[in-house]
Amino acid sequence: MLVLEKNALSEEIESLVNQFGKERSALLQILQAIQRKHKHISDFAQQEVARMMEIHPVEVNSVVSFYSFLCTQPKGRNIVRLCQTISCDMAGKEKVEETVQRELGIKFGQTTKDKRITLEFTNCLGMCDQGPAMLVNEKVYTKLDPETAINILNEIK
Amino acid sequence: MELEKIKKKMRSGPVLFSEYKLGEGVKKALQLGRENILFELKDSGLKGRGGAGFPTATKWMLSGASLSDKKFIVCNADEGEPGTFKDRVLLLEYPELVFEGMIIGGYTIGAKEGILYLRGEYEYILKSLEDFLEMLRKDKLLGNNILGNENFSFNITIRLGSGAYVCGEETALIESLEGYRGEPRNRPPYPVNTGYLGHPTVVNNVETLASVPHIILKGGEWFKKHGTDKSTGSKLFSVSGDCDKPGVYELPWGTSIAELLKVVEAKNTKAVQVGGASGICLPKSQFNRVLGYEDAATGGSIIVFNESRNMLKVLKNFMEFFVEESCGQCTPCRIGNIKLLEAIEKIENNDFTFSYINNLKELGRTMQLASKCGLGQSSPNSFISILENFKDEIFGLNGKGKNNG
Numbered sequence: 001m002l003v004l005e006k007n008a009l010s011e012e013i014e015s016l017v018n019q020f021g022k023e024r025s026a027l028l029q030i031l032q033a034i035q036r037k038h039k040h041i042s043d044f045a046q047q048e049v050a051r052m053m054e055i056h057p058v059e060v061n062s063v064v065s066f067y068s069f070l071c072t073q074p075k076g077r078n079i080v081r082l083c084q085t086i087s088c089d090m091a092g093k094e095k096v097e098e099t100v101q102r103e104l105g106i107k108f109g110q111t112t113k114d115k116r117i118t119l120e121f122t123n124c125l126g127m128c129d130q131g132p133a134m135l136v137n138e139k140v141y142t143k144l145d146p147e148t149a150i151n152i153l154n155e156i157k
Numbered sequence: 158m159e160l161e162k163i164k165k166k167m168r169s170g171p172v173l174f175s176e177y178k179l180g181e182g183v184k185k186a187l188q189l190g191r192e193n194i195l196f197e198l199k200d201s202g203l204k205g206r207g208g209a210g211f212p213t214a215t216k217w218m219l220s221g222a223s224l225s226d227k228k229f230i231v232c233n234a235d236e237g238e239p240g241t242f243k244d245r246v247l248l249l250e251y252p253e254l255v256f257e258g259m260i261i262g263g264y265t266i267g268a269k270e271g272i273l274y275l276r277g278e279y280e281y282i283l284k285s286l287e288d289f290l291e292m293l294r295k296d297k298l299l300g301n302n303i304l305g306n307e308n309f310s311f312n313i314t315i316r317l318g319s320g321a322y323v324c325g326e327e328t329a330l331i332e333s334l335e336g337y338r339g340e341p342r343n344r345p346p347y348p349v350n351t352g353y354l355g356h357p358t359v360v361n362n363v364e365t366l367a368s369v370p371h372i373i374l375k376g377g378e379w380f381k382k383h384g385t386d387k388s389t390g391s392k393l394f395s396v397s398g399d400c401d402k403p404g405v406y407e408l409p410w411g412t413s414i415a416e417l418l419k420v421v422e423a424k425n426t427k428a429v430q431v432g433g434a435s436g437i438c439l440p441k442s443q444f445n446r447v448l449g450y451e452d453a454a455t456g457g458s459i460i461v462f463n464e465s466r467n468m469l470k471v472l473k474n475f476m477e478f479f480v481e482e483s484c485g486q487c488t489p490c491r492i493g494n495i496k497l498l499e500a501i502e503k504i505e506n507n508d509f510t511f512s513y514i515n516n517l518k519e520l521g522r523t524m525q526l527a528s529k530c531g532l533g534q535s536s537p538n539s540f541i542s543i544l545e546n547f548k549d550e551i552f553g554l555n556g557k558g559k560n561n562g
Contacts, residue, residue, distance in 0.1 A: 025354065027336030032277075032317060066338035066484075067319035069277045085239045086434070086474045087397040087460060123322060123478055125278050126242040128397035128460075129404045138280035 001044060010048050012037075017052045027053065027063060031070055039075045039118075046072070068122070076111040076118035078156045081135040085124040088131035092145065096132050099146035100153065117153060168250070170407025171383045172371050172391045173364070179253045180298055182370025186261040187306055189373065191221070194265045198369070200377025202389035207233060207325070207362035208432065208456030209531065213369075216359055220349040221266040223357035228268035230259050231353065231360045233330055235276045237322040238433035239478060240458035243393035244363040246405045248275075248282050251367060252289045256313060258366030260298065261373060263311040266359060271313040274330055277320045286315055322482035326530045327360040329484065340486045341530035364393055364457070384410035388449035396421045398430075398461035408448075415444040417459065425463045428547065433458035434475040435535035437542040438468070468547040472539060473501045479536040490533025493524040497540045504551060518544065 001009075016033050020026035030049060034041050041049075041064050050057040064070045082088075082097060097108065100119065104112055111118040127133035130142035134149070141152055168174040186194055199214035220228060232255060236244040247255055259271040275283060290313055293299040301310045321339045323329045328342035331353050352358020368390060372380045381389045388410035397403045400423035408417065414429055430438045431448070432455040439446065439453065446453045462471060476498040485491045500517045503509040521537030528534045544551065 024336040025334060028319065028333060029316065032319060035319075062338055063336065066340075067277075067321050069320035084474075085478060086430075086471060087240055089474055090398060090462075090466070122278070122320065123482060124237060124239040124241070126236055126245045126276075128240050128242055128395065131397070135278065140278075140281055 001042075006044060009042075009045060013045065013048045014052060017049075022053055024053070024055065027055075027060070028067075031060070031064060035070050039077065039079065040071050040073055042074075043072065074115075076115045078116060078137055079118045079120060079135075080153065081120045081122035081125075082108070083123070083125040083127065083131065083133045084121040085128070087128035088125075088133055091131035093132040095146050096134075096144050096149045100149055103150050104153065117156065168405075168407070170391060170393075171409060172380065172407065173247070173251065173254065173367055173393060174407045175371065177251075177254065177371065177374075180257070180296060180304075182254075182257045182373050183260050183264075183298055184304060186264060186370075186373050187304060187309070191265050194261065194373060195221070197372055197377040201372045201380040202377070203365065203368055203372060203380065204388070204450060205362055206364035206368070206392065206456065208238070208435075208454065210450045210454065213361065213365055216349055216361070217262065217265055219347075220268075220352075220357040220359045223350055225357050227270075227354075227356045228266055229353045229356055229358040230262040230266070230268050230271040231327075231330065231334070231358055232259055232271065232273040232363055232366055233325060233327065233360050234279070234363050235274055235318050235322075235325040235330060236279075236363070237276060237325050237482075238435065238456055238458050239475070240395060240397050240430065240433045240460040241456060242395045242397075243405050243457045245279060245282070246393070247363050247367050248279070248286060252286055254367035254370055255363055256289065256293060257298070258361070258369035259313060260303065260311050261369050262359060262361065262366065264303075264309055266357070268359075269310055269312065271311065272334060272353070273313060273315045274318060274324070274334060275315055276318045276324075280317060283315060283317065290315070321484075322478075323484045323530070323532055326532060329530065330360060331358065338484070340484045341532075343529070362456075385447070385449050385451070387451040392448065392455075393457050394448070394455075394459050395457050396459045396461065398459075399423060399426065399463035399466070400461045410449040411447050413445055413447045414439065414453065417448070418444065418461065421461070423461045423463070425465075426461055427464045427466060428462040428468060428471075430458070430460040430462070430471075430539070431455045432538075433460070434478050435532070435538055437538050438471075438546060439542075440546045443546075467550075468543055469501065469504060469551050472543045473498070473505070475539045476501055476536075479532070483532060483536075487527075487529040487533060489524045489527040490529070490536065493520055493528075493533065494536055496520060497537065501540075514544065 016030045020029045046060045050060045108119045132144045133142045203213045204210040324333045324339040329339040333339040348358045391409045400421040431453045479494040483490045
């Protein structure tokens with residue numbers, strides 16, 4: 001990481017801490033904001049959060065590692081999460097899964113080379129009556145079939 | 158297909174989906190006063206709709222009686238149980254009921270702040286909820302001196318989760334709000350005494366809170382007319398799986414499973430999972446059982462399986478879910494779920510003995526007793542009920558061969 005980038009990230013975290021406050025209860029919100037923008041929370045970001053909130057970096061890491069929507073390694077610009085829970089599974093999740101993997105040339109858990117898309121599984125999205133369902137970042141898509149899923153993925157930048 | 162634009166569908170039901178005009182519940186509550194609100198609530202027999210079924214009036218009374226200058230009402234919108242999506246419908250289509258329930262709760266227990274904990278997966282609902290809160294503020298239903306009442310100010314903030322099923326457990330939810338890992342706490346102390354930041358806190362399910370304005374408006378007596386003696390009122394059932402009309406239905410408690418299956422037009426049904434992955438799986442012979450706290454209890458999740466489904470595969474999906482979602486804090490749940498999943502894999506590979514399976518059922522019963530929170534206490538339910546109710550299919554004891562389908 002370049003010094004300039006580091007400085008920019010520090011400034012950004014500082015403004016987040018100012019916005020949400022220094023209390024411990026603000027930690028998750030701060031981490032969510034970093035995750036939303038950078039698609040991961042780097043070691044450096046965690047250390048800076050810890051420093052500004054005056055807690056041990058391990059405390060920050062323990063929170064990041066607990067929540068499945070937070071991560072420490074960079075991911076693609078778009079995170080696609082396909083629901084793997086029973087109702088979506090019965091509604092045809094497997095076919096969507098196979099087609100999407102073939103189309104993008106990656107497996108679930110991986111990121112495309114151009115960093116455009118990360119594929120992940122997720123547990124119940126609460127769309128069981130309209131499965132199979134997936135989230136693209138925070139947007140939800142339902143009643144997928146292989147064709148519509150591919151069309152949606154091809155449209156995201 | 159993108160999620161349909163937020164609009165009120167034509168829904169109807171005895172309580173939650175009946176007619177309601179914005180603000181009426183809060184207005185009536187302020188006229189009634191705290192004592193009368195608690196009386197109506199107690200009279201109604203309303204119990205927690207998340208699944209555990211704790212009497213709501215008792216919860217409110219306990220926290221109301223706690224001496225503290227700061228109290229909180231938390232709405233648990235961390236709907237993560239597989240097959241449950243009623244809260245999504247309430248938050249999208251009936252936010253007034255949920256928020257007014259929180260405001261009435263705040264007034265009753267003496268809280269000035271409410272927090273809605275929205276699961277991360279529902280972030281797309283956030284914007285509409287915040288807009289709605291803004292509207293409530295303009296209408297003087299939220300903020301300082303609500304409806305001109307000088308002694309009552311209340312505000313609501315929305316906080317997002319980040320993809321952790323266990324945060325639906327109330328103490329884990331509080332840990333998460335406080336900025337920690339979502340690991341359940343020992344109880345007691347209960348949140349009604351020592352909750353968010355150590356202050357008395359009421360944590361209620363979305364549906365529980367949404368029932369409150371109707372009860373306040375029409376009375377506990379009216380609410381009791383629906384449902385059974387032990388399960389009063391109605392319930393939202395989220396129905397998915399093998400049926401022609403999946404969706405959210407409001408039906409009175411005491412409806413039998415067979416009746417529900419008729420409503421959703423399910424055909425060739427082999428099994429029904431009541432209560433999501435942490436619930437129980439019922440075979441055809443038990444479809445006469447009724448939905449209610451006294452018989453087949455559920456937070457609303459109903460998953461229908463037809464004759465073509467392989468129940469072992471269903472069970473494996475559930476156990477994979479629990480292995481992923483166990484917070485890992487206590488041993489029975491962390492290790493136990495992995496052992497149960499291993500057993501399913503062994504059954505799949507025909508590499509098991511019956512004494513081994515019986516040992517694991519025993520382990521499941523130990524987990525039900527020894528786990529720290531509801532997750533580990535209920536995760537063996539589906540393991541035990543599916544292996545017992547569908548043993549012919551799974552172990553091939555009826556001569557059809559194993560794992561058919």
